[in-house]
Amino acid sequence: MASVSLENITKVYPGDVHAVRELNLDIQDGEFLVLVGPSGCGKSTTLRMVAGLETISSGTLRIGDRIVNDVHPRDRDIAMVFQNYALYPHMTVFQNMGFALKMRKVAKAEIKQRVDEAAAMLGIESLLERKPKALSGGQRQRVALGRAIVRQPAVFLFDEPLSNLDAKLRVETRAEIKRLHRELKTTTIYVTHDQEEAMTLGDRVVVMRDGWKRQVDSPLNIYRHPTDRFVAGFLGMPPMNFLEGHLESGDDSLWFVSDEVRLRLHDAQPEWLQGEARRPIVAGIRPEAFDLKQGEAVDGGISATVLVVEPLGSMMDVYLQRPSGEKLVCRVTAGELEEGGAISAHVSPQDIHLFEPNEQGDPRSETYYGRNLAVGVPQPV
Numbered sequence: 001m002a003s004v005s006l007e008n009i010t011k012v013y014p015g016d017v018h019a020v021r022e023l024n025l026d027i028q029d030g031e032f033l034v035l036v037g038p039s040g041c042g043k044s045t046t047l048r049m050v051a052g053l054e055t056i057s058s059g060t061l062r063i064g065d066r067i068v069n070d071v072h073p074r075d076r077d078i079a080m081v082f083q084n085y086a087l088y089p090h091m092t093v094f095q096n097m098g099f100a101l102k103m104r105k106v107a108k109a110e111i112k113q114r115v116d117e118a119a120a121m122l123g124i125e126s127l128l129e130r131k132p133k134a135l136s137g138g139q140r141q142r143v144a145l146g147r148a149i150v151r152q153p154a155v156f157l158f159d160e161p162l163s164n165l166d167a168k169l170r171v172e173t174r175a176e177i178k179r180l181h182r183e184l185k186t187t188t189i190y191v192t193h194d195q196e197e198a199m200t201l202g203d204r205v206v207v208m209r210d211g212w213k214r215q216v217d218s219p220l221n222i223y224r225h226p227t228d229r230f231v232a233g234f235l236g237m238p239p240m241n242f243l244e245g246h247l248e249s250g251d252d253s254l255w256f257v258s259d260e261v262r263l264r265l266h267d268a269q270p271e272w273l274q275g276e277a278r279r280p281i282v283a284g285i286r287p288e289a290f291d292l293k294q295g296e297a298v299d300g301g302i303s304a305t306v307l308v309v310e311p312l313g314s315m316m317d318v319y320l321q322r323p324s325g326e327k328l329v330c331r332v333t334a335g336e337l338e339e340g341g342a343i344s345a346h347v348s349p350q351d352i353h354l355f356e357p358n359e360q361g362d363p364r365s366e367t368y369y370g371r372n373l374a375v376g377v378p379q380p381v
């Protein structure tokens with residue numbers, strides 16, 4: 001077991017492609033850390049640098065106390081699991097799982113014991129004599145997991161291991177990976193573009209964009225206090241609604257105003273914002289923060305009509321259109337709602353995030369990227 005530390009890690013590919021920029025991360029011994037972000041944001045490159053499959057342009061990488069920038073992948077004490085399983089087709093499951101140990105000249109009896117143990121852990125004992133082509137996708141990924149477990153590495157690295165599985169199997173295998181981590185407590189770095197996987201698996205989640213680290217925290221803290229508009233929109237499904245407008249002060253309160261919408265803001269806004277009346281601003285509202293009343297807008301509700309209702313069992317997603325043409329998505333308890341009907345959409349002041357409208361400047365600076373001005377929704381008092 002080991003900690004992993006990345007200090008100012010940068011990767012520039014030929015052609016001046018800045019894949020990873022000055023990345024600082026301290027992964028604790030035993031932690032499950034998830035790197036998440038859209039395609040091309042630098043997740044795989046980061047993981048491959050930790051694995052030693054990609055050179056590091058600058059910065060310092062440590063596994064445990066050892067600087068490993070120039071250590072061969074074989075000697076880093078890591079095991080990696082890929083999206084495409086990367087099993088040896090001509091070997092049986094047993095041989096696939098035991099191969100790395102055989103290369104290390106581990107005694108046959110011990111190889112058998114470790115493979116049997118891992119196979120039992122994954123419920124694939126009956127598959128040990130099969131070749132990969134005789135396995136389903138889910139079984140192949142279990143074998144790939146087993147091959148990593150057998151090595152008893154200090155660190156597991158996963159690169160989108162569930163992406164090739166169908167939805168049901170993906171959820172099952174996700175739970176399996178979580179259980180394995182609880183049992184083995186091996187330090188894990190897990191890459192995915194799927195925000196739900198990140199939220200459900202990670203002790204901590206790193207949200208990346210364009211090679212930059214945008215936020216690192218527990219899934220719930222990121223969900224409740226996204227550092228900027230990008231992070232706010234990336235985590236959560238359906239995504240957060242954004243309304244463009246401006247601030248106004250009056251009635252001993254700050255208000256968010258956009259067309260006919262007038263929303264009272266929570267009292268606990270930072271003091272400096274009070275002096276910023278008429279400032280352009282973006283309000284962020286999660287779909288589940290809405291309370292919908294049928295009929296014309298009342299009591300400060302947002303006026304809208306129902307476009308589409310998507311039932312989800314106990315909940316439903318309701319797509320609304322405001323008179324301005326802007327759309328809103330709401331997730332509410334299932335009930336009767338008529339498509340085309342008038343709606344009054346209500347949101348509590350403590351559920352309104354406020355973001356800087358401009359997405360520009362230096363990503364490391366406080367003013368970049370639709371920064372969350374209230375540094376998260378103020379906590380209800």
Ligand SMILES: Nc1ncnc2c1ncn2[C@@H]1O[C@H](COP(=O)(O)OP(=O)(O)O)[C@@H](O)[C@H]1O
Nearest residue numbers: 013014017019038039040041042043044045046
């Ligand atoms: N071998 C390579 N040569 C040049 N550019 C690369 C190479 N691998 C990845 N890139 C580029 O680096 C950026 C990050 O890629 P990658 O780490 O694979 O992103 P992700 O895994 O988040 O989708 C992308 O712009 C990608 O096109």
Ligand SMILES: [Mg+2]
Nearest residue numbers: 040043044045
């Ligand atoms: Mg990738």
